[in-house]
Amino acid sequence: MLNNYSNEDKVLLAVDCIIFGFEKDQLKILLIKRDFEPEKGKWSLIGGFLKKNETLDQAGNRVLKHLTGYDNIYMEQFNAYSEVDRDPVDRTISVSYYALINIETHSALEEQYAAQWFAIDDIPKLIFDHDIMVKHALNRLRYRATHKPIGFELLPEKFTMKQLQKLYESILNTKLDKRNFTSKINGLDILVKLEEKDMNSSRKGSFLYMFDETKYKKKVEEGFTFKI
Amino acid sequence: MLNNYSNEDKVLLAVDCIIFGFEKDQLKILLIKRDFEPEKGKWSLIGGFLKKNETLDQAGNRVLKHLTGYDNIYMEQFNAYSEVDRDPVDRTISVSYYALINIETHSALEEQYAAQWFAIDDIPKLIFDHDIMVKHALNRLRYRATHKPIGFELLPEKFTMKQLQKLYESILNTKLDKRNFTSKINGLDILVKLEEKDMNSSRKGSFLYMFDETKYKKKVEEGFTFKI
DNA sequence: TCAAAAGTGTTTGCCATACACCCATGA
DNA sequence: TCATGGGTGTATGGCAAACACTTTTGA
Structure with missing residues (x-):
């Protein structure tokens, strides 16, 4: 007998994305004004529904690419x-992702869509359970950023030590x-210090650095683990 | 306009549970012999489908209670x-839980169902992607058990220091x-040392301890964080 | 010459680790 | 009395945290 699961309930699966960015020494998230009911006009995470022939990761990527x-x-x-x-519309389970x-x-995001960056301690009330999602996303980001070198995803390719610290x-x-x-x-020895300086923040200028991913991966193979 | 999501695909949502136990100084997981096609007779995690009117946590609890x-x-x-x-039967997304x-x-689990405990480094090939689920569950357990006092869930109420170490x-x-x-x-100061000894493992006997959850919670409120 | 940010080392205390002997008991 | 596992303390090294002055440069 081949069980066909035909008596089981099917549900909608959504993917919601907490998109983190970093600007003016502040961690921010990108929100959009929802343009359909219910909760039309309220601030919301960016999301979409899972399609029959894609994985959750693919759905997340699709949503991000579209934006x-x-x-x-x-x-x-x-x-x-x-x-x-x-x-309230239909039974929907949401699988959440955070993105950096x-x-x-x-920079064109804000005009193209009704999207806006909000500093993390200045986030408006969000629809549904999106508030709690943001809170969980931040917890996960805190853990991950101290154990893997993902912070660099939030910075320009070349950055100063001060930017990294902030x-x-x-x-x-x-x-x-x-x-x-x-x-x-x-001490981690995974950055390249450039000759170049950023002259915007001071007269003296401050040296720029880049994350050396090749070196990092090599060190990981040799047993190194990133930890801040 | 009220959006009714009617053009979106619906899918089956399963809940799969990695059930950890601890016996004879070994961490184990509970597996069952799948009794329907496909993969009938193969070892599998315990799982079930999400029903229309329950949350994932409720579905997980239902599966565990049934077992x-x-x-x-x-x-x-x-x-x-x-x-x-x-x-292979139908598009199914699985949300996984580990349980302790x-x-x-x-102890009656094994006879009641076609279930069997396997030491974690002696796990048979499992159906579908259950192998990778077990690997991820173990990673999560490792992290959680060093940051929250959940290890006690795997032990009898009264346990020896040696059992805890093992x-x-x-x-x-x-x-x-x-x-x-x-x-x-x-040093954590969250156990109660009993007067009672466990006389099974040696002639001298070894003192039994209990986790003092009340004390732990009080300490957490005062800023304590568990860490091993 | 002054204002503003960049850059740089040392000391201290604590915690993690390594390590070995005596104790209690039943057979 | 002996074999078996239970119970206990100290010394060391490394890492995290606290802390302040000099340098550079354009205005």
Whole structure:
């Protein structure tokens, strides 16, 4: 006998994305104004429905590509939400992803869509259970960013030590000591210090760095583990 | 206009459970022999389909209750699996949970169902993508057990320091130093040392301990964080 | 010459690790 | 009395945290 599962209930599966960015020393998330009922006009995460012939990761990528035009965005699934009435229209389970993008290379987002960046401690009330999703996403990001070198996804390719520090400060919601941070990062030995300086922030200028992914991967193979 | 999502695809949602237990100094998982096609007779995780009017947590609890008769089992959701062909019968997305049970109080499981405990480094080939689920569950358990006092879920109410050490050794897949382990645990100050001894393992007998959940919660409120 | 940010080392305390002997008991 | 597992303390090294002054440069 071939069981065909025909008596089982089918449901809608949505993918919702918490898109993180970093700008003006602040961690931000991208929200859109929902343009259909229910909750039309309210702020919402970016999302979409899973289609029959794609995986959740593919659906997440599709949603992100539709919004940004890019399809190599860092993304991690973190939780499924399934309260029976979480979406008043129809029974919908949502699998949530957080994504990290470099705001500078996606600067056209805000005009193209009714999208807007919000600093993480200034987020408006969101529809459905999206508030709790954001909270969970941030927890996951905090953990991941201290254990894997994903923070660089949020920065331009070339960045200063100060930018990196501010990034971690805003992800972790703490102040860090400049000297300790610098020596910790240098100790990791996965950045390239460029000759070039960023002259925007001071007269003296500050050296730019790049993440050396090749070196990082080589070190991982040799047993290195990233930890901040 | 009220959007009714009517053009979207619906899918089956399954819940699969990795049930961990601890017996004879070994971390184990409970598997069943699948009794319907496809893959009938192969080893499989315990699972079930999400019903229209329940949450994923409720579905997980239902599956566990059906198997064990208990419904207060520690359980944590950890990932959704969505490869298009992961289940050959129909498009099915699986949300996976790991659960921790005390084997002693559920000793009848093996006979009641075609279920069997397998030591984690002696697990047979499983159906579908269940192998990878087990691997991910173990990773999550390793993380969680070092950050929250959930290991006790796997032990009898009263346990010896040695049992606790062996438990952590098998979860973390390492050897631990007896003196260091003991003083670390005692330093946490969340166990009650009983007057009672376990006389089964030696002539001298070894003191029994209990997890003091009330004390733990009080300490957490005061800023304590569990860490092993 | 001054204001503003960049860059740089040392000291301290704590925690993780390594390590070995005596104790209690029943056979 | 002996074999078996239970129970206990100290010394060391490494890492995290605290901390302040000099440098550079354009205005």
